[in-house]
Structure formats: structure tokens, C-alpha cells
Amino acid sequence: MDLGRPGGVRAQYHVRKGSTTPTNNRAFWVRRLNGNAARDRMHARSLAEMGWRSIVVWECEVERDLGGLRGRL
Numbered sequence: 001m002d003l004g005r006p007g008g009v010r011a012q013y014h015v016r017k018g019s020t021t022p023t024n025n026r027a028f029w030v031r032r033l034n035g036n037a038a039r040d041r042m043h044a045r046s047l048a049e050m051g052w053r054s055i056v057v058w059e060c061e062v063e064r065d066l067g068g069l070r071g072r073l
Contacts, residue, residue, distance in 0.1 A: 022029045040056075047054045061069050 021033070044054050055072060057069065
């Protein structure tokens with residue numbers, strides 16, 4: 001097993017219940033978060049084409065369900 005971490009850190013909280021996009025400079029943040037998500041999909045596709053299987057691990061997953069995360073790994 002080989003573990004890797006992307007060079008940049010992205011946190012997009014719209015997937016969490018009750019979260020929102022920042023209201024200050026909203027257009028910038030929407031563009032940035034959508035661009036980050038598109039980049040992540042592109043990298044995941046490229047890795048899959050090279051035979052890699054990638055998964056996304058969120059910090060809250062580690063805190064909430066470490067046993068379930070171990071099963072995915």
C-alpha cells in the first residue's frame with residue numbers, strides 16, 4: 001500500500017449539514033472551491049488511468065468512525 005497526500009489542502013464544507021459558502025467575496029470562493037473540486041476529479045481520473053485506486057479521507061471521518069475508515073483502507 002502506498003499513501004499519498006496532495007500538495008494543496010482543500011476543505012469544501014458544503015457537504016456537511018448546516019454549512020455554507022463564505023459570504024465575503026462569495027464569487028471568489030465559489031469559483032475557487034469549484035475549481036479545486038474539478039482539479040481533484042481530474043487527478044483522481046489520472047491516477048485511475050495509471051492503475052491507482054484513490055480515496056478521499058476527511059478529518060471528521062477519522063474522528064467519527066476510525067473503524068469504518070480502517071475497513072476502507
